[in-house]
Amino acid sequence: MNYTKLIFSFRKRRQNLLIFRNFTILLVALVLLPAGVSAQKGNVSVNINNGTVKTFIKEIEKQTRYTFVYRNNVLNDQAKVTVNCKNKPLDQVLSQVFTPLNVSYSLNNNTIVLVKKEVQQQKKSEKKTIKGTVTDGRGEPIIGANVIQEGGIGTITDVDGNFTVTADPSKPLDISYIGYKKKSVRIGASPTVRIALEEDAHVMDEVIVIGYGSKTKRDVTSSIGTYKPGEVNVRQVLGVDELLQGRVSGVNITSASGVPGSKNRVSIRGIGSITAGNEPLYVIDGVPINNTSGDTGAWGAQSMNGLNDFNPSDVESIQILKDAASAAIYGSRATNGVILITTKKGSKGQAKVSIDTNVSFSNLTRTDKLDMADTDLFLEVLNEAIDNYNLQTNSTQARIDNPAPGKAQTNWLDLVLRTAVTYTTTASVSGGTDKTNYYLSANYKHNEGVIINNLLKRYNLKVNLDTEIKKWLKVGTSLNLSYSRNNRVPTGYNIGTSVITRAIEQRPWDSPYRPDGEYAVGGQELANHNPIQALNEEDVYIDNYRALGSLYMLFNITKDLNFKTTLGEDFNYTEEHIYYSADHPYGNKVGKLIDGRKSYASTLWENVLTYKHSFAEDFSLDVMLGHSIQKDVTSSAAQTGIGFPSPSFDVNSVAAEFSDVSTGLSSFLLQSFFGRLSLNYKNRYLLTGTMRADGSSKFISNNRYGYFPSVSAGWNLGEESWWKFPQTDVKLRASWGCTGNQGGIGSYAYQALAGGGYNYNGENGLGLTTAGNRDLKWEKAQQGDIGVDLSFFRGAITFTADAFIKDTKDLLYQKPTPATSGYTSQVCNIGSMRNKGLEFTLGANLGKGSFSWHSDFNISFIRNKLTALLDNNEILTTSSMHALKVGEPIGSFYMIKWKGIYQSDDEIPAKIYDQGVRAGDCIYEDVDGNDVIDENDKQFVGSANPKFTGGFNNTFKYKGFDLSMFFTFSSGNKLYELWTGGLRMGNGTWPILKSSAESRWTGPGSTNKNPRAIYGYTWNSTKFVNTRMLHDASYIRCRTASIGYTLPKSWINRLHIDNLRIYFQADNLFVLTKWPYLDPEVNVSLSATNMGYDYLYPSQPRTFTIGVNLKF
DSSP states (O other): OOHHHHHHHHHHHHHHHHHHHHHHHHHHHHHHSOSOSOOOOOEEEEEEEEEEHHHHHHHHHHHSSOEEEOOTTTOOTTOEEEEEEEEEEHHHHHHHHHTTTTEEEEEETTEEEEEEOOSSOOOOOOOEEEEEEEEOTTSOBOTTOEEEETTTEEEEOOTTSEEEEEEOTTSOEEEEOTTBOOEEEOOTTOSEEEEEOOBOHHHHTOEEEETTEEEEGGGOOSOEEEEOOOSSSOOOOSSGGGGGTTTSTTEEEEOOOSSTTBOOEEEESSOOOSSSOOOOEEEETTEEEOOOOSSOSSSOSSOBOGGGGSOGGGEEEEEEEOSHHHHGGGGGGOTTOEEEEEEOOOOSEEEEEEEEEEEEEEEOOOGGGGOBOOHHHHHHHHHHHHHHHHHHHTOOOOOOOOSSTTOOOOOHHHHHBOOEEEEEEEEEEEEEOSSEEEEEEEEEEEEEOSBTTOEEEEEEEEEEEEEEEETTEEEEEEEEEEEEEEEOOOOSGGGSSOHHHHHHTSOTTOOSBOTTSOBOOBTTTBSSOOHHHHHHTEEEEEEEEEEEEEEEEEEEOSSSEEEEEEEEEEEEEEEEEEEEOTTSTTSTTTOEEEEEEEEEEEEEEEEEEEEEEEETTTEEEEEEEEEEEEEEEEEEEEEEEEOOSOTTOOSGGGOSEEEEEEEEEEEEEEEEEEEEEEEEETTTEEEEEEEEEEEETTSOGGGOEEEEEEEEEEEEGGGSTTOOOTTEEEEEEEEEEEEEEOTTSOTTTTSOEEEEEEEETTEEEEEEEEBOOTTOOOEEEEEEEEEEEEEETTTTEEEEEEEEEEEEESOEEEEEOOGGGTOSEEEEEOEEEEEEEEEEEEEEEEEETTEEEEEEEEEEEEEEEEEEETTTOOOEEOSSSBEEOTTSOTTEEEEBOEEEEOOSGGGSOHHHHTTTOOTTSEEEOOTTSSSOOSGGGOEEEEESSOSEEEEEEEEEEETTEEEEEEEEEEESOEEEETTOGGGGTSSSSSOOBHHHHHTBOOSTTSOSSBOOOOTTOOTTTTSSOBGGGEEEOOEEEEEEEEEEEEOOHHHHGGGTOSEEEEEEEEEEEEEEESOOSSOSOOOSOOOTTSOOEEOOOOOOOEEEEEEEEEEO
16 A cells, blocks of 8 residues: 555645635625625616505616615505606705605614605594404304504403403404414404404415425325424524424433544434444435434544534424424334425525524533542542451451642542533525525534533535526525534544543642653553543544535426436545644554545435325325435545654654554345325325335345335314314324334345455465345334314414334344354344334414414323243343333333342351352342352343433513423333443442442441451442342433524614624523433434443533524
8 A cells, every 4th residue: 555645645635625614604704795885875767657655766776785674654665656767866856756755764774764754743543442353264253362552552352252451442453363364454443353364375384395205284195293492492403303302292312422523322212222223314405315324433432423513503393203203204214203304595685694603611510429438438448348258257468558648639520521612604595586595604613522622613505506407497406515623533443432531530739840840650650541631642533525515407297297306416425533742641652643534435326206186176186206315325445654753744744664554345226116195185084005116236136125105194173174173283194014123234234244354374364254145135214193283262272192013023033153153243133123103293482462372292102022032032232231021111111139238247148148248248149049149140121212202391481582492201221331331339449429429338237238347359340230239311402592682673774684683692501410421312322223322421411502693
């Protein structure tokens, strides 16, 4: 390999990065640059004959830089005017038009303000009592409609739709209600009025994005969750998936950690598979993406989240296809559900510019839970441990005195933690004409982590463009460009454990530096690795480039028939740089560099034919047929260099030697045929059927194609003639479908694979590395769902409930193989499982006058269990603390049960006493009753899966103020403290948690919580994985609290700003939990069979944000 060429190519890419960054900044600057400093009065030429005032206003705005501002009641913009002038002063032309209309005008900066002239000074109008009734179009009364007059006077209608208000009869009354168009009515001399409101189809018939199309909400027959981010109470997040936390029933998202960019664990309706992947399919603007990790894997810590490459501020809406009927149209990738992400588009009108900028400050919370024993307490416990050891073994181990009397104790957490600062700015411009719309945005995020040196910088550029070339042809494109640099820190196995663990497991008198300023060495001067040395003497970063784009052409063949062809590309390129200096514990005293690169390219070509037709207004037909082909190609390379002349030359071209050179290449092809048929009779009876056939290169030819059908039906009771509740809508739904899963098994799982690195008699050779399985087949799931959608008071209150059962068979798993086979495992179809659950969502939109209240609540109860496993349904151990067994949920803990502390020697069975167990030691349940504690005493003791999850939100608005509180909760899941080991009164020689030291056993009856201190003894610590370290991880979290104020338009009009909102937000404000340490919501492993343990990664920080949003 030409290493010089390789390193120069790396440097060239870094130069390209600078070009890319500078180009992005320049482009944003050009987009946001004002068209001019100010407009001049100047002269205008107008030629309008019997045209409207509105036409005249547009012509003036076109020729000048003025914008007209006026209230609707100032003039009738449809009034006819005639103006013929050439190069006349603007003042003169305005006077000619508006003086006859009894309208005065004033020119302020770039604004022309129109005001109604007062013919004469009128007496102050007297208020009168006005009575009225508000009804819908069918004459039915509307309960709770708002009746308001300018100045704050107002009331709401009663149960009969009636209202009484004391108001000025010369001014209009504004009547509004959710689900209806707002109406303004002048009362005049009449003391009573009857007002009929018109239904607002935009509210009642909200458009829902579904796979390969869209439907109105009333026509949807399957279970689809929807979330639309607004301006109020939207979390300041890095990844798009984080927006959904707690927002949609059946969707559970567990935060990975507080490290910027870490991947979250996302599940829809529970666990979808054992090892074939549990992540849903993400589809962004119609292009399915692979949410692969952005790193090459060389760093070996937490996976990175591919959704971080997209700016959450660009998201318009998110739809979650939860049941099989909605998801089956995506076939083999839909078992875990589908998340459809739709980004913002422009709309007809003048260009709208939006700028949102904020700054955040973050700190790790609950760090008092990690307080360690100080020098006096530590030595007290340590010497007590020595005394107990000497007493029990007749030894003479010497007690230990303070080795550093008078020395100030080091707060190691303060040395590795900081207040993290994050800056975020998003600028966008959107608009359109009759035939074209556009949306362009740019984003920059500077996201510090709470551990020093941890920093993620991201740049985004987003473009959406749609244009009508001909009446029969529309084309469009969607493009997302992203670059990020992630400076990472050890959070897992890179220094044996996390940075935080290494910080707290130092002895109280330890210091990171020697008196001469050199690092104290872990394992010699220190108890373990020096975390300060590790952080300062490594340079680790990931450069990630991503481009996701699509181009479509839509042919309107007839009024009812259209054809759409789409070409999409998702390209991701990553460079990973890991440099350990000579002073780093892993630097081998000469320096070490791991350089890796990885590229991923997914190409999609999709063709869809759609036919929609209505027959006699009673029956409608919607047919869709499609074909797609998608090819994924992944390549990677990595090499390790050792020995560098200087830390300044951390490039492998100058390394003294090389090792661990590796390359990889894989590809995967998926070809699909799909279709959907939807029938609608009188908007009452709905029926939908779908079918998809997927052919995957991951399977042998006779198992290559999988078929995934679905059917669903709905009944809108509110459309029946006998329905007597006009303000209430009820829809019943039922569905069944089949989906598939092929994730997590590699591109060549059915084939035996060979690899290099084998030597025989000094010769380089190949060897079989992977056992193929020619019988491998699709993992399939069948799911049934019944649901009801309720809407009261025209949408003021909504309720949705779903019940489902999902059976998955032919589970894919790396089955252990006999050692004589030469392999450790083989991918096989080994069993089946069942998920079942209930989901509930309740929403309310209430208000009176200037006050409004939006509230929503969702909760999900989901159960999982294995129904078949292998050939004999045996227990299959998947880790030291997990196992699989029929009847138990996946993710179950399998370990020895801890039952407390022996209070006296008389309680201890003889065989256990002979092993050295004494009063003050742990009691473990002896399942088989043989007085021997071993692997045979393991039992199932709970699951990492919660019994129920959900969220609730309240948003209040009053005039310009808004206040929101958003909570999430989880209950019933267990979490194991993997990091504590000897820190909880184990062998008496390690630093000790203060809480454990203070609650240790010191004599009969002293405690039943923590064991005695005894030197060099593992019975109480590492000898058994047991439930003493397993805790209830239920929690209620205040996910977000925010308050904002939108300035009155009268304050900002002169600044030419349409909207200005200032806001303050707190994320992760507090958490209520029994978990005894940092955070119960952690996600070390993405594996369904190996989840639910805490490695003391940095948890979610508490973050305070202040920001401003401008629109003009």
